[in-house]
Amino acid sequence: MKRFIKLYLAIIAALILFSGQVSHLTGAPAGAKAIPVIKVSVEDSSEATRVRISGGSNLDYNLKKSSESLVVTFRALSGLKLEKNAFTSQVIKSIDLAKSPEAYLLIIKTISPDFSYTSSARKNPFELNLNLKLKSGTAARETKPAETVPKNPPVKGKEVDRSVVNQAGEPASRVLDAGPFRKKDMKTIVIDPGHGGIEIGAKGNYGTLEKDVTLAVAKKLKERIEGELKYRVVMTRDSDVVVALDRRAAVANNNKADLFISIHANGSRRNNARGSETYFLSLNATDEESRRLAYFENNSGELENRLGEQDFDDLKLILWDMAQSAYLKQSSQLAEFVQGQLNQLLNTQNRGIKQAPFKVLTGVACPAILVEVAFITNPDEEKKLRSEEFQSQVAEALFGGLNEYFRLYEKP
Amino acid sequence: MKKNKSKNKKLRILLVLLVILAVLVMVFLFGSRKEKIKHESHSAGADQVAGKKAEITMKQVTLFFLSDNDGLLHPEEREIPESDINSEARAVVEELIRGPQTGLMAVIPGNTRLRQLFVTTDGLAYVDLSRQVTEANFYGSSGEMAVVYSIVDSLAYNFKSIKKVSLLIEGNERETLGGHVDLSNPFLPDYSLIAR
Numbered sequence: 001m002k003r004f005i006k007l008y009l010a011i012i013a014a015l016i017l018f019s020g021q022v023s024h025l026t027g028a029p030a031g032a033k034a035i036p037v038i039k040v041s042v043e044d045s046s047e048a049t050r051v052r053i054s055g056g057s058n059l060d061y062n063l064k065k066s067s068e069s070l071v072v073t074f075r076a077l078s079g080l081k082l083e084k085n086a087f088t089s090q091v092i093k094s095i096d097l098a099k100s101p102e103a104y105l106l107i108i109k110t111i112s113p114d115f116s117y118t119s120s121a122r123k124n125p126f127e128l129n130l131n132l133k134l135k136s137g138t139a140a141r142e143t144k145p146a147e148t149v150p151k152n153p154p155v156k157g158k159e160v161d162r163s164v165v166n167q168a169g170e171p172a173s174r175v176l177d178a179g180p181f182r183k184k185d186m187k188t189i190v191i192d193p194g195h196g197g198i199e200i201g202a203k204g205n206y207g208t209l210e211k212d213v214t215l216a217v218a219k220k221l222k223e224r225i226e227g228e229l230k231y232r233v234v235m236t237r238d239s240d241v242v243v244a245l246d247r248r249a250a251v252a253n254n255n256k257a258d259l260f261i262s263i264h265a266n267g268s269r270r271n272n273a274r275g276s277e278t279y280f281l282s283l284n285a286t287d288e289e290s291r292r293l294a295y296f297e298n299n300s301g302e303l304e305n306r307l308g309e310q311d312f313d314d315l316k317l318i319l320w321d322m323a324q325s326a327y328l329k330q331s332s333q334l335a336e337f338v339q340g341q342l343n344q345l346l347n348t349q350n351r352g353i354k355q356a357p358f359k360v361l362t363g364v365a366c367p368a369i370l371v372e373v374a375f376i377t378n379p380d381e382e383k384k385l386r387s388e389e390f391q392s393q394v395a396e397a398l399f400g401g402l403n404e405y406f407r408l409y410e411k412p
Numbered sequence: 413m414k415k416n417k418s419k420n421k422k423l424r425i426l427l428v429l430l431v432i433l434a435v436l437v438m439v440f441l442f443g444s445r446k447e448k449i450k451h452e453s454h455s456a457g458a459d460q461v462a463g464k465k466a467e468i469t470m471k472q473v474t475l476f477f478l479s480d481n482d483g484l485l486h487p488e489e490r491e492i493p494e495s496d497i498n499s500e501a502r503a504v505v506e507e508l509i510r511g512p513q514t515g516l517m518a519v520i521p522g523n524t525r526l527r528q529l530f531v532t533t534d535g536l537a538y539v540d541l542s543r544q545v546t547e548a549n550f551y552g553s554s555g556e557m558a559v560v561y562s563i564v565d566s567l568a569y570n571f572k573s574i575k576k577v578s579l580l581i582e583g584n585e586r587e588t589l590g591g592h593v594d595l596s597n598p599f600l601p602d603y604s605l606i607a608r
Binding site: 194195199201202203210245264265266267268269270272273277279282356357358359360362370372375376377 | 478480483517518519549550551552553554555557558587588590591592593594595596597599602
């Protein structure tokens with residue numbers, strides 16, 4: 001009898017131990033099931049409002065200011081929990097965690113869009129400190145002109161993000177204006193010569209490199225546009241250097257571009273492939289994304305107008321990653337005009353306008369196209385691409401297309 | 413006698429407790445679903461060996477290659493050994509790399525190696541290619557589109573369970589093959605590049 005009691009006790013003890021372990025393993029971290037927790041605390045001082053975000057493991061994050069929100073994006077996480085203490089702050093209205101398909105967004109809403117911030121971070125254990133400060137005299141909410149809404153680039157690169165941090169809170173015009181002569185309504189065109197540096201692009205049989213042709217055509221287009229004194233031109237590169245693809249989109253957005261045109265020379269395995277093609281973005285959207293995008297297409301209008309709305313919808317933030325999706329209609333129109341001009345002027349075989357999921361276009365927050373001038377892998381067209389005359393003709397055709405587009409969208 | 417009865421009773425309770433314990437252990441060990449993907453991809457090879465031992469039945473698939481005439485993708489039929497989805501999908505991509513047998517053109521650089529391929533339970537196929545796929549000198553927009561969509565369309569067309577395809581290079585995510593097509597999101601098939 002005594003033996004059994006002992007056995008029972010042993011089994012019960014084992015059970016308790018075991019169940020304790022299970023709850024330990026499922027409840028808290030270890031292995032695949034771990035859900036990281038971030039703790040957020042807020043503290044007001046006379047100088048600034050401090051937000052401290054801490055988490056155990058090393059978290060990868062991006063910072064973006066958007067209207068009256070500051071958004072911390074945590075990427076590539078399977079789960080994230082938010083722990084926050086109740087707080088009262090003169091600057092911060094709320095702090096919430098939202099989820100997009102690829103990331104978790106910590107959305108810090110402030111009482112006014114006119115705030116600046118500084119950030120510092122520490123790895124392992126992760127800690128991110130944000131200091132938010134309202135601009136003097138903006139304690140109350142103001143209606144601000146659309147001009148000051150910073151078009152922050154929807155980019156992932158870290159280097160680029162630094163520049164965003166530096167500019168955030170500054171009035172966009174002060175940082176970004178090219179010179180004193182820029183008229184307020186002057187259109188800005190960003191020209192993106194494809195490839196550069198060690199990224200040579202496609203290569204022709206005679207050794208012509210795509211990166212050289214694209215830069216030559218881009219420079220000619222820049223000259224042509226500036227000759228008319230109507231538009232401001234910004235180049236994503238004006239020498240033979242590597243420029244990351246998301247950096248190119250960032251240049252457009254930082255300069256509040258009205259148009260983005262990426263110039264390329266085509267390549268194919270087929271030597272006889274020929275002609276020019278104009279592309280605009282196609283979305284490789286998952287079901288969830290396409291639903292969201294459909295929402296934006298149906299509620300169309302300019303993206304910045306939407307961002308200026310008072311009841312700022314968290315969903316809209318997610319779209320910075322795919323800013324171009326709001327401009328697909330205009331982009332296809334622009335592509336039509338440019339392709340039409342190319343066909344007319346160059347008498348190249350019409351390959352029509354096309355859609356493709358091009359990396360360089362996804363983050364651009366204005367109408368954007370990618371032009372494949374001709375096939376560098378076709379010996380005849382390669383010869384043409386090398387000639388200055390052909391390059392000038394192409395520039396002329398592109399310019400004609402842009403003008404047609406602006407005429408259509410110009411308000412009387 | 414009485415003692416014996418109570419002994420039996422206790423033994424039975426003990427047995428029940430042990431069974432409960434065993435069930436708990438099983439649930440704990442095999443409950444995690446996420447781990448399953450790994451197991452499946454590992455067992456793929458074993459399944460194939462078992463299949464070969466028994467009897468090889470062949471299965472017809474359609475591959476898409478480039479046509480020199482119109483620059484579109486055209487179909488070419490091929491027989492591959494019937495097996496599990498991972499092995500069959502693998503065979504399709506390997507045939508694409510090997511190239512066409514009729515008058516069409518190969519799209520993927522011939523020295524490319526298929527490192528790994530597995531299909532998740534929710535229909536996303538990961539195709540992991542060696543770096544040679546990024547080292548072609550014909551990568552303009554058209555060249556890149558042809559490579560990406562010959563793979564994506566061939567997989568989605570032949571396997572209903574494959575809804576999306578994600579391309580990896582040397583086991584890692586990469587921005588593009590040669591500066592154009594965005595590889596960071598999975599691809600849905602685009603049959604507009606196929607000749608009608």
